[in-house]
Amino acid sequence: MRRALVAEYMTRYAISRRRICRVMQFSRTTDYYKSRKDPQELLRMRLRDLAVSRIRYGYRRFHVLLRREGWKVNLKRVHRLYRLEGLSMRKKTPRRKVSCQKRENRPLVKSPNQVWSMDFMSDTLANGQSVRILTILDVCTRESIAIRVDSRFSANKVVKVLEEVATERGKPNSIRVDNGPEFTGRMLDLWTYFNKVTLDFSRPGKPTDNAFIESFNSRVRQECLNAHYFLSLLDAQEKVEQWRNYYNIIIT
Numbered sequence: 001m002r003r004a005l006v007a008e009y010m011t012r013y014a015i016s017r018r019r020i021c022r023v024m025q026f027s028r029t030t031d032y033y034k035s036r037k038d039p040q041e042l043l044r045m046r047l048r049d050l051a052v053s054r055i056r057y058g059y060r061r062f063h064v065l066l067r068r069e070g071w072k073v074n075l076k077r078v079h080r081l082y083r084l085e086g087l088s089m090r091k092k093t094p095r096r097k098v099s100c101q102k103r104e105n106r107p108l109v110k111s112p113n114q115v116w117s118m119d120f121m122s123d124t125l126a127n128g129q130s131v132r133i134l135t136i137l138d139v140c141t142r143e144s145i146a147i148r149v150d151s152r153f154s155a156n157k158v159v160k161v162l163e164e165v166a167t168e169r170g171k172p173n174s175i176r177v178d179n180g181p182e183f184t185g186r187m188l189d190l191w192t193y194f195n196k197v198t199l200d201f202s203r204p205g206k207p208t209d210n211a212f213i214e215s216f217n218s219r220v221r222q223e224c225l226n227a228h229y230f231l232s233l234l235d236a237q238e239k240v241e242q243w244r245n246y247y248n249i250i251i252t
Contacts, residue, residue, distance in 0.1 A: 002026050043073065044081055051087045053201050056184040059087075068193065115139040115200075116172040117213035120153065120180060121220065125230045133225075133240070134161060137216050139176070142251050144216070144244045145169070149236045155185030162191065174198040176210050219247075 002024065009020050021028045046069075050062050057065075059082035063075050082088070109115045121133040132153050136145040146165050150157065175192070177183040179201055192199050202209035224243040230236035 003031055006031055040077075040081060043071065044085060046071070047078070047081055047087065048085060051085075054179075054184070055201075055204060056179050056181070061186075061189070109140045112138055112141050112143075113170055113172050115174045115176060116145065117176040117210055117216075118158075118183070119178065119210065119213040119217060120182065121217050121225070123225050123230070123236075125232065125236065127231075131230075131233065131236060133220075134158065135213060135217055135220060136161070136165065137213050139212050142212070142216070144247055147220070147240050147244050149233055149240055151233065153182050155182055155187040158182050159187050159191045162188075166195070171195050171197055174200050176200045176202070176213070178202045178207075178210060179204060223247075 005024070006017060006020050006026065009015060010017060017031065018028065020026075021031060043066075046066065047062060050057070050065055054061070054065075059079045060075065062082065063073070063078040066073055066078065115138075117137045117139050119135055121135060123131050123133060125131060129151065131149055131151060134146070134148045134150075134153055136147075137143070138145055146161060148157075148161050175197060177199060182188070183199070183201075189199070191197075207214050220240075220243070224240060228239050230239065
């Protein structure tokens, strides 16, 4: 603050620095001093990039990701830069005018297992019980890799399904997901890290970033969920699996 005043008075009144510092009782040595600290611009840029792609992550999760990438930085510094950049998580996500960075064009998907797409659907059983449906799609072949029905899904259950599917057909290079709590948890993050799989998050309010799974879910809704009554979770899983096999036969 005092340095700014010294510079302003020198310009406004055409007075020497020595005289202004004497009047303000401000050390000239302090006024001349220039900080030699690294401004951390590269680290700040990387932190901003992570915040754009993973909006549900806090500074502790960003610290883990930065350490994985080779940044030798402690948690306190990440927290300080996180606050200075104004990246603190909002307690309530705004419904309108969501500000996001424009997504760069994704590379073309040229082979099976290169990119998977994953999302959740909701439905009810005949007795009114709510169920969640996990759908996984191969973006290249449009093949339905898996559909699972359960009363609720945690990150652990999502990882379990991915492990089962990966055992049968191998792991993908990337998985496209939204920012739901099941996909932003630590368990899925650890699984993708140790298996060298990239999580490609959609921008908030932009379902077109994951358009293939949205289109597939619409077909599941029309041709399967709306066409059957499900008496139990087991009945729902059996009927959904039958439709999945039929769908995969049609598209091949």
